[in-house]
Amino acid sequence: MFASLAAVTDERLGRVIVGSEALAQRVRDLGAQITVDYRDRSPLLVGVLKGAFMFMSDLARSIDLPVEFDFMAVSSYGSATRSSGVVRILKDLDLDIGGRHVLLVEDIVDSGLTLGYVRRNLLARRPASLEVCALLVKDGLQRDDPQIRYVGFRIPPVFVVGYGLDVEERYRNLEDVVEYREGA
Ligand code: 5GP
Helix, strand or coil, X not given: XXXXXXXXXXXXXXXXXXXXXXXXXXXXXXXXXXXXXXXXXXXXXXXXXXXXXXXXXXXXXXXXXXXXXXXXXXXXXXXXXXXXXXXEEEECCCCCCCCCEEEEEEEEECCCHHHHHHHHHHHCCCCCEEEEEEEEEXXXXXXXXXXXXXXXXXXXXXXXXXXXXXXXXXXXXXXXXXXXXXXX
16 A cells, blocks of 8 residues: 555664554544544534544544534644644634634643643633643653543654654654654
8 A cells, every 4th residue: 555654765864663454443443533523513523633533534524423623733843853832823723712612632742831831821812621632642741640531552752754744744654653764
């Protein structure tokens, strides 16, 4: 298959951290859990672009409820592989989230600085509820962060690409989440 790791010869790609089958299974389980937790409600999924687009698409199809969608894009200042916590909104939401049950869908949480900023920003708009679903959480500072209700996988603190995650816009279409070795 085109986007499989075997088809990519790139020495910067290291080991597979989460394979496509494990991703698919876990996303289905998260969707089932969200379906139970939000029964009788119509959650508004808010995806953080661009990294969460693939996860959000698969997750939404595993939720057996009438969901709605919106997106925001943020940029964290910092180096290519480390955020500084200074966040800028590049694209704001289209919808008014006041009174809505918002489920924020994030690709990956490292220091938690980006997530913290986005949460505060959304809470200021007075949603009825706000929960976070993060596909990947790196082991580290935010280990038992109660603010992340749904966690796909805890992964070691390595830089990863694939399944929506990039380096300078590349690798997003890899099926697996793969370690990226800077400077290799
Ligand atoms: P934090 O603010 O939690 O340190 O970083 C969160 C943001 O940094 C993520 O939304 C993502 O854009 C980026 N990021 C953090 N770790 C990784 C990683 O391992 N791979 C990629 N591609 N982006 C990451």
